[in-house]
Amino acid sequence: MPELPEVEVVRRGLDAHVVGRVIETVDVFHPRAVRRHLPGAIDLARRLEGQTIASAERRGKYLWLVLEPSDVALVVHLGMSGQMLVQPPSAESEKHLRIRARLDSGMDLRFVDQRTFGGWALAELVTVDGTVLPDSVAHIARDPLDARFDPDAVVKVLRSKKTEIKRALLDQTVVSGVGNIYADEALWRAEIHGNRPTDRLTGPRLRCLLESVESVMTEALAQGGTSFDALYVNVNGQSGYFDRSLAAYGQENMPCPRCGAPIQREKFMNRSSYSCPNCQPRPRVVRG
DNA sequence: TATATCTCCTGCGGGC
């Protein structure tokens, strides 16, 4: 599942392989892949054709291509299974190919998405807090790898909320880029149970948690950067290249790397949470 | 207004 490190790997691939190229033609094969572009697939294709890809940018799990001369952004969200592939036109179409853009380089930029949670949409660029970004991304908070990320401000927001810490970590308007996997890993590193109320965690503990988020993402990014073929922009959400380094997520009944206690799996927000029952004790009183 | 829950989607694995 693409979270911030995986999306950043894709952004770097796009930066290397499609920036500077002109979009010649666009074909949309599945309407759900452009559902966030309200004027529809025909409008999206028409407005993309002839545009030059000026840059590849990212905030959290959102990435976008800045287009010239229209000066709008093609916003891409990978959802759970989205891939942005640079392929020669002769390459066989992928089973879940949703959108194909042909570039003046003679290559295809393909959006492949099995579960169709992701998609493409055009958005106007706006300036928010000194940063230019698509208006559809304006509500997304800065991520921990953003040079202007302010951990003290995030700690303040967290302490003002009346919710559980894992819910808050997954809230992209508080801190962006964190999904279920890295939330569990960061909570394990900080030795905090995900059900702990945010307003009962001290500033230093929250600060420690944010540092854990940054460190786990930085390490994952370093590994992800070595796992892709240099000729392609290739994301495979199922490859699990960071699996070897996971301490908690998906490690049910495996020994905690810190204390040896078996990692437990619990249901949380209609999904799974993994934690060490010894290092990350549940709060005695769960808000309910 | 803030927070919690539901829904969308496809492929896989397990149980019967």
Next chain:
DNA sequence: TGCCCGCAGGAGATAT
């Protein structure tokens, strides 16, 4: 062998 069901989860919509 084939069918059914649960699971995976990001984020917007809807409910509380």
